[in-house]
Amino acid sequence: MDQATVLTALSSGPEREPALTALAEGPRAIDCPGLGSGRLVFTRHQEVRHLLRHPGFVCAPTAAGLLDEISPALRPVLEPVASWVLYADAPEHPRLRGLLAKAFTPRRIAALEPQIAATADSLVSRFVAAGGGDAVRSIAEPLPVDTICTLLGIPDSDRDLVKKWSDDVILLTEPSLTDDQEKRLAAAWAGLRDYFTGLIEHRHTRAVDNILSPLVEVEEQGGSLTLEEAVANLIALLIGGHETTTGLIGALLIAIADHPELAEAAAGSPESVAGFVEEVLRLEGPALITARTAVEDCEVFGVPVSAGRRLVLLQASANRDPEVFEEPQELRPGRRPNPHVGFGHGPHACFGAALARMEAAAVMRSVLRRGCRLHLEDGVTWKPSQVIRSATFLPVRVEQGAKR
Numbered sequence: 001m002d003q004a005t006v007l008t009a010l011s012s013g014p015e016r017e018p019a020l021t022a023l024a025e026g027p028r029a030i031d032c033p034g035l036g037s038g039r040l041v042f043t044r045h046q047e048v049r050h051l052l053r054h055p056g057f058v059c060a061p062t063a064a065g066l067l068d069e070i071s072p073a074l075r076p077v078l079e080p081v082a083s084w085v086l087y088a089d090a091p092e093h094p095r096l097r098g099l100l101a102k103a104f105t106p107r108r109i110a111a112l113e114p115q116i117a118a119t120a121d122s123l124v125s126r127f128v129a130a131g132g133g134d135a136v137r138s139i140a141e142p143l144p145v146d147t148i149c150t151l152l153g154i155p156d157s158d159r160d161l162v163k164k165w166s167d168d169v170i171l172l173t174e175p176s177l178t179d180d181q182e183k184r185l186a187a188a189w190a191g192l193r194d195y196f197t198g199l200i201e202h203r204h205t206r207a208v209d210n211i212l213s214p215l216v217e218v219e220e221q222g223g224s225l226t227l228e229e230a231v232a233n234l235i236a237l238l239i240g241g242h243e244t245t246t247g248l249i250g251a252l253l254i255a256i257a258d259h260p261e262l263a264e265a266a267a268g269s270p271e272s273v274a275g276f277v278e279e280v281l282r283l284e285g286p287a288l289i290t291a292r293t294a295v296e297d298c299e300v301f302g303v304p305v306s307a308g309r310r311l312v313l314l315q316a317s318a319n320r321d322p323e324v325f326e327e328p329q330e331l332r333p334g335r336r337p338n339p340h341v342g343f344g345h346g347p348h349a350c351f352g353a354a355l356a357r358m359e360a361a362a363v364m365r366s367v368l369r370r371g372c373r374l375h376l377e378d379g380v381t382w383k384p385s386q387v388i389r390s391a392t393f394l395p396v397r398v399e400q401g402a403k404r
Contacts, residue, residue: 002030002031003030003031003032003034003035003041005019005022005023005026005030006019006023006030006032006034006035006041006043006314007032007034007035009023009314009316009317010288010289010316010386012382012389017329020316020317020320021320021328021329023043023317024043024044024317024318024319024320024321024322024328025321025322026043027043028042028043028044028047028300028301028302028303029041029042029043029047029300029303030043032312035175035289035312036065036175036310038309038310039310039311039312040303040305040309040310040311040312041311041312041313041314042300042303042311042312042313042318043314043317043318044317044318044321044323045318045319045321045323045324045325045341046301046323046324047300047301047303047313047318048313048314048315048318048341048345049318049339049341049345049346050301051292051300051311051313052290052292052313052341052344052345052346052348052349053345053346053347054346055089055090055295056294056295056296056298057292057293057294057295057311058089058292058293058295059086059087059088059089059093059291059292059293059348060082060087060088060089060092060293061293061308061310062087062291062292062293062310063081063082063084063087064082065310066081066173067079067081067082069176069177070177070182070185070186071179071182074182074183074185074186077186077189077190078172078185078186078189080189080193080228080229080231080232081172081189081232083096083228083229083232083233084232084233084235084236085097085233085236085351086236086240086348093347093348094347096225096229096233097347097351099225100233100237100351104211104237104351104352106354108151108211109354109355109358112150112151112355112358113358113362115147115150116143116147116358116359116362117362117365117366119142119143119146119147119362120139120359120362120363120365120366121362121366123138123139123142123143123363123366124139124363124366124367124370125366125370126138127139127398128370128372128398128400130398131397132374132375132395132397132398133395133396134393134394134395134396135250135253135391135394135395135396136246136250136391136392136393136394139249139253139363140246140247140249140250140253140391140394141242141246143245143249143359143362143363144241144242144245144246144249144356144359145159145163145242145246147241147242147245147355147359148237148238148242149162149238151237151241152199152211152212152234152237152238152241153199153211153212154199158195161191162192162195162238163242164188165188165189165191165192165195166188166192166235166238166239166242166243167188167243168181168184168185168188169185169188169192169235169239170239170388171184171185172185172189173385173387173388174385174386174387175386189235192235192238193231193235196230196231196234196235197231199212199234200212200227200230200231211237212234237351237352240350240352241352241355243286243388243390244286244287244350244352244356244388244390245286245352245355245356245359246286246390247285247286247383247388247389247390248277248280248281248285248286248356248359248360249359249360249363250390250391250394251280251284251285251286251389251391252277252280252360252363252364253363253367253374253394253396254284254376254380254391254394255276255279255280255283255284255331256364256367256374257373257374257375257376257396258376259331260373260374262276262333263276263364263367263368264368265333266333266364267368267369268368270361272333272334273361273364273365273368274357274361275333275334275335275338276331276333276364277357277360277361277364278333278335278338278340279331279332279333279335280331280360281340281342281343282319282325282335282338282340282342283319283320283329283331284389285315285316285319285340285342285343285389286342286388286389286390287342287343287344287350287387287388287389288314288315288316288386288387288388288389289312289313289314289315289316289386289387290312290313290315290344290348291310291311291313292310292311292313293308293309293310293311294306294307294308294309294311295307315341315342315344318341319340319341319342324339325338325340343356370401371401372398372399372400372401373398373399373401374396374397374398374399375396375397375398375399376394376395376396377395377396377397378395379393379395380393380394380395381393
């Protein structure tokens with residue numbers, strides 16, 4: 001088994017599933033220069049969870065590596081990405097995460113649940129009445145965009161533009177970019193930087209109850225969050241708040257279509273719906289890989305790793321590891337425990353996991369209430385990414401049935 005299997009597993013072709021299965025049962029680590037010079041890929045659950053939580057494997061070099069790949073002329077525009085909480089290590093990471101947590105409180109998230117449920121129901125209702133269509137454009141994309149923009153205080157009139165910028169900024173996480181992609185990325189970052197700076201300045205002069213409020217208060221009170229850090233992490237929250245959740249909802253709708261009996265059995269039980277969502281996260285979660293760098297020479301369960309070596313953690317195969325998951329290829333909503341790493345693990349676990357779960361569950365409940373069947377049609381297309389698995393076109397036909 002070699003890097004060709006890894007690259008196949010990160011593709012959207014028909015050989016993806018067999019490749020993931022092979023990796024989940026195969027060697028503990030694989031050299032993969034195809035993902036970047038010197039990359040060592042860990043594919044199994046034990047190693048991936050260990051690397052995600054151990055302080056000897058850090059994130060900051062990932063940001064430096066991303067910037068090193070960018071043209072020198074454009075690099076100054078993108079340097080604030082080093083302030084992303086995603087790429088920060090101690091002591092910066094707990095400081096930034098703690099400050100952002102003041103804005104991203106459970107109370108604030110819980111208060112969004114009625115709006116999320118109403119929006120999901122409206123989107124699904126229109127989709128079902130139309131007999132189906134592109135489920136990405138109709139459901140999977142608008143719900144997360146509406147939710148995160150509401151949290152960030154972005155008005156309806158600006159959301160299409162902000163979404164376009166966000167789509168271009170996420171290119172930053174890809175292993176390689178064309179000149180055109182680099183230019184789009186830099187222009188989008190500059191657009192979002194100026195946009196969020198303007199929102200923060202507006203908040204200085206007018207009280208608004210959204211996620212910006214506590215961030216501005218920290219800055220105004222001489223806290224340890226700078227304007228550049230606030231803006232950079234608002235960009236990160238925007239991207240994380242809709243890119244991955246769009247992928248999750250798309251995967252959920254495919255799973256409902258592929259497993260109608262399992263989906264229908266979950267109707268009426270919040271716990272069963274939650275279990276179904278967790279299995280979709282395990283098997284088809286949007287996060288395919290993440291990265292760490294070794295601080296010093298060490299061994300990872302017998303695999304020698306030199307200081308400074310870049311490690312790729314293949315979450316998609318770790319979630320199919322037969323040493324951890326019985327019948328790992330089967331979608332089993334009642335799986336307990338379910339220690340998947342679909343949202344990461346440890347101190348850098350996904351900041352918006354609870355919000356994404358809430359949105360996915362709202363969509364599933366809305367579909368199930370209508371007693372309809374979803375049928376996946378030919379022509380599904382996927383985001384051309386080795387980092388995020390997300391459908392960009394998802395043709396679904398709805399078969400009407402009796403309401404529950």
